[in-house]
Amino acid sequence: MKKLRRSARLVDMTQHLLAHPHRLIPLTLFSEQYGAAKSSISEDLTIIKEAFESEGIGVLRTVAGAAGGVKFIPQTKEERAVFFMNELTAKLQNPERLLPGGYLYMSDILGDPSTLDKIGKLFATAFAEQEAEVVMTVETKGIPLAYATARYLNVPVVIVRRDNKVTEGSVVSINYVSGSSKRIQTMSLARRALAEASRVLIVDDFMKAGGTIRGMIDLLQEFKATVVGCGVFVEAADVAERLVDDYISLARLRDVDLKEKHIEIELGSYFTK
Amino acid sequence: MKKLRRSARLVDMTQHLLAHPHRLIPLTLFSEQYGAAKSSISEDLTIIKEAFESEGIGVLRTVAGAAGGVKFIPQTKEERAVFFMNELTAKLQNPERLLPGGYLYMSDILGDPSTLDKIGKLFATAFAEQEAEVVMTVETKGIPLAYATARYLNVPVVIVRRDNKVTEGSVVSINYVSGSSKRIQTMSLARRALAEASRVLIVDDFMKAGGTIRGMIDLLQEFKATVVGCGVFVEAADVAERLVDDYISLARLRDVDLKEKHIEIELGSYFTK
Numbered sequence: 001m002k003k004l005r006r007s008a009r010l011v012d013m014t015q016h017l018l019a020h021p022h023r024l025i026p027l028t029l030f031s032e033q034y035g036a037a038k039s040s041i042s043e044d045l046t047i048i049k050e051a052f053e054s055e056g057i058g059v060l061r062t063v064a065g066a067a068g069g070v071k072f073i074p075q076t077k078e079e080r081a082v083f084f085m086n087e088l089t090a091k092l093q094n095p096e097r098l099l100p101g102g103y104l105y106m107s108d109i110l111g112d113p114s115t116l117d118k119i120g121k122l123f124a125t126a127f128a129e130q131e132a133e134v135v136m137t138v139e140t141k142g143i144p145l146a147y148a149t150a151r152y153l154n155v156p157v158v159i160v161r162r163d164n165k166v167t168e169g170s171v172v173s174i175n176y177v178s179g180s181s182k183r184i185q186t187m188s189l190a191r192r193a194l195a196e197a198s199r200v201l202i203v204d205d206f207m208k209a210g211g212t213i214r215g216m217i218d219l220l221q222e223f224k225a226t227v228v229g230c231g232v233f234v235e236a237a238d239v240a241e242r243l244v245d246d247y248i249s250l251a252r253l254r255d256v257d258l259k260e261k262h263i264e265i266e267l268g269s270y271f272t273k
Numbered sequence: 274m275k276k277l278r279r280s281a282r283l284v285d286m287t288q289h290l291l292a293h294p295h296r297l298i299p300l301t302l303f304s305e306q307y308g309a310a311k312s313s314i315s316e317d318l319t320i321i322k323e324a325f326e327s328e329g330i331g332v333l334r335t336v337a338g339a340a341g342g343v344k345f346i347p348q349t350k351e352e353r354a355v356f357f358m359n360e361l362t363a364k365l366q367n368p369e370r371l372l373p374g375g376y377l378y379m380s381d382i383l384g385d386p387s388t389l390d391k392i393g394k395l396f397a398t399a400f401a402e403q404e405a406e407v408v409m410t411v412e413t414k415g416i417p418l419a420y421a422t423a424r425y426l427n428v429p430v431v432i433v434r435r436d437n438k439v440t441e442g443s444v445v446s447i448n449y450v451s452g453s454s455k456r457i458q459t460m461s462l463a464r465r466a467l468a469e470a471s472r473v474l475i476v477d478d479f480m481k482a483g484g485t486i487r488g489m490i491d492l493l494q495e496f497k498a499t500v501v502g503c504g505v506f507v508e509a510a511d512v513a514e515r516l517v518d519d520y521i522s523l524a525r526l527r528d529v530d531l532k533e534k535h536i537e538i539e540l541g542s543y544f545t546k
Contacts, residue, residue, distance in 0.1 A: 004324075007283055011324035014287040019390070051277075051284035099440055107441065107466055111429040113420065117292070140432065143416045147386065156384040159413060167372055168380065193380055 003035040009044050017048065017060070017072040021124075022154045026069040045070055056080055074152045076118070076125045078271075084118055085267055089251050092234070095261040102256045103206070104234070104263065110144055110205060119250065120148025123203060123231045126248055126270055127153070130228040132201035134158050134194065136220070138187060138212055142204040145233060149203050158200075160216060164188045172222045176215030187215050189223075197224045207232040210244035217244070235268060248273070276308040282317050290321065290333070290345040294397075295427045299342040318343055329353055347425045349391070349398045351544075357391055358540055362524050365507070368534040375529045376479070377507070377536065383417055383478060392523065393421025396476060396504045399521055399543055400426070403501040405474035407431050407467065409493070411460060411485055415477040418506060422476050431473075433489060437461045445495045449488030460488050462496075470497045480505040483517035490517070508541060521546070 004012065013030060030041045049060040058074040076084075088109065097105040109115055123145075132153055137146035138160040150157045164173040168190035175184050194200075202216050217227055230247035237254050249268030256263055277285065286303060303314045322333040331347040349357075361382065370378040382388055396418075405426055410419035411433040423430045437446040441463035448457050467473075475489050490500055503520035510527050522541030529536055 007279070007320045008324040008327070010280055010283045011287045011321050012328045012330075014284045015291060015328070015330055018288060018291060019387075047280045048284050051281040052288075054281075055285045055288070057285075057288055099442070101440065103440065105441055105463075105465070107432070107463065108429070111431060111466075113424040113427065113429070114292075116420070117424070139413045140416070140434065143413070144420045144430065147389070147417045147420055151386040151390070154386065156381070156386070157417065158384060159380070161413065167374065167376065168378055169372070190378075190380065192378070193384075 006040070006044065009034050009036065009041075010047060013044055014048055017052075017070075018057075020154065021058070021072050021074050021152055022128075024063060024069045024071050026067075029069075073128055074121050074124050075128065076121050081122055081125070082267065082271060084122075085250055085271070088115070089265040089267065092251065092265050093263045095263060098256065098258060098261060098263065100258075102236070102258065104253065104256075106205065106234070107141070110141055110233075116144050116148040119145060119233060120150075121152050122250060122270070123149040123201075124152030126231060127201050127229045130201060131199055132228050133199045135201045135203055136160065136194075136216060137203050138162060138216060141206070145205055146203045149201070149231070153201070155201075158189065158193050160219065161188045162186070166190055168192065172219065174215060174219050174222070176211055176218065178209075178211040185215075187212075187219060189219060194223050194225065197226070199228045200225045201228055202230045203232075204230075205233045206235075207244070207247070207249070208236045209239050210242050210247075213247070214243040232268075234265070279313070279317065282307050282309065282314075283320060286317055287321055290343075291330075293427065294331070294345050294347050294425055295401075297336060297342045297344050299340075302342075346401055347394050347397050348401065349394050354395055354398070355540065355544060357395075358523055358544070361388070362538040362540065365524065365538050366536045368536060371529065371531060371534060371536065373531075375509070375526075375531065377526065377529075379478065379507070380414070383414060383506075389417050389421040392418060392506060393423075394425050395523060395543070396422040396474075397425030399504060400474050400502045403474060404472055405501050406472045408474045408476055409433065409467075409489060410476050411435060411489060414479070418478055419476045422474070422504070426474070428474075431462065431466050433492065434461045435459070439463055441465065445492065447488060447492050447495070449484055449491065451482075451484040458488075460485075460492060462492060467496050467498065470499070472501045473498045474501055475503045476505075477503075478506045479508075480517070480520070480522070481509045482512050483515050483520075486520070487516040505541075507538070 027041050031038045056077045061071045135146045135150040136158045146157050164186050166188050170191045171188045173188040232249045234251045235249035237252050248270040252266050252268045254264040304311050329350045334344045408419045408423040409431045419430045439461045443464045444461045446461040505522045507524045508522035510525050521543040524541045525539050527537040
């Protein structure tokens with residue numbers, strides 16, 4: 001046990017809390033680690049709590065009693081979220097992003113760790129109270145988003161494969177109809193990848209009619225799972241029949257004009273509900 | 274501009290440095306943000322530097338002069354890395370992980386954000402001085418690893434697809450021979466996904482003969498890129514001909530006995546070089 005001064009404690013506790021979101025950390029852990037009285041640790045936490053809240057990092061929740069401790073809940077404030085998403089939608093409206101079929105090129109945005117981090121924190125803010133035990137997505141483009149979200153919720157990621165060639169023991173596969181292309185496709189998940197009756201948050205990068213997410217929801221029934229939320233980064237507005245009702249989007253693709261090379265994007269349902 | 278006290282500054286600066294690794298941050302940014310003299314900020318940084326180093330978080334490098342500032346380099350100490358990887362290899366040796374073909378079930382480990390985070394930090398430590406501009410991997414299982422590494426290096430991720438159905442404008446595809454199965458396969462990358470002459474760090478979850486990584490290296494020639502390093506999480510030891518010479522592994526699969534249900538894993542070349 002080494003004794004640390006308050007200033008060094010503040011640095012290390014900040015780091016520890018940021019690295020362990022949504023976990024109840026007993027005060028004894030800190031007091032033993034730093035050789036400090038619990039009352040000093042409580043004072044440290046008050047300082048950290050105020051700084052986290054005033055700087056928009058998140059919330060420290062203290063739980064009293066013998067089984068008590070402190071829990072860091074990452075939280076993006078509404079005004080910052082709006083500012084960030086407005087910047088991002090402006091970027092997404094660049095006509096060079098237009099791809100055949102009315103899709104948008106987003107690989108650069110979904111490949112940038114600091115952007116992903118902010119999106120993941122936004123999803124973690126939106127679903128903070130849903131007690132998700134796992135974040136699920138389908139390969140490929142949703143994976144970084146799912147991972148960024150899972151980091152802030154501190155839960156594992158489960159990746160559904162788009163084929164049935166998975167060599168991970170017994171596998172559950174379902175066929176689903178892609179809502180936009182109307183083609184029959186397959187998705188699979190190894191039986192051992194998800195415990196029965198898990199609480200699952202579904203995350204994906206893009207949703208048109210919602211066939212892929214519908215497929216994941218149906219697949220999850222085979223695992224007796226509860227879907228506690230669906231978050232999509234961008235949804236298409238112009239959809240005749242939506243296959244999923246309950247979801248939030250961060251941005252909405254209002255209009256795509258391939259001929260005029262025009263893209264119109266607005267803030268998604270997370271901001272307008 | 275709001276004035277913050279030292280204690281609050283320490284919390285917020287710690288958070289800011291952790292969120293922006295490998296970036297030179299001018300001291301003026303902090304002094305303006307907190308309404309504090311540069312000398313006070315320097316003292317804050319000395320405290321943070323000591324705490325980061327003694328707690329094994331990383332190194333703060335100060336660059337003097339007008340264009341100077343401070344840079345946070347995440348670093349995992351050797352002894353911690355060995356401790357962590359020994360724990361992980363013990364987990365990996367569980368015979369229930371055996372999959373047909375001598376592969377190991379690792380999706381649970383590669384789905385756990387805090388494990389991924391530690392692996393990513395290890396790769397970022399190993400390749401800290403290579404000045405990678407981008408981390409590349411091939412779908413699917415390498416993606417979370419690549420993203421975890423890229424977060425610590427603060428560079429984007431580029432994902433190579435395993436087919437040529439990529440609808441992202443003009444695409445470069447190559448055929449490659451998977452070293453272990455000897456089958457011809459295709460991988461593709463959109464032209465716009467990677468700037469010419471980039472410095473690329475390749476990351477993947479598993480390497481047998483190295484055909485997939487060899488494929489990525491060949492593909493990168495089409496982009497006039499420089500491969501500044503290759504990091505694989507687990508390599509198979511029992512390989513007749515290795516198609517890649519220059520790489521580091523964190524773990525080595527020494528022996529797999531499907532009949533006796535026995536797996537033997539040791540620390541990889543990163544620890545033994």
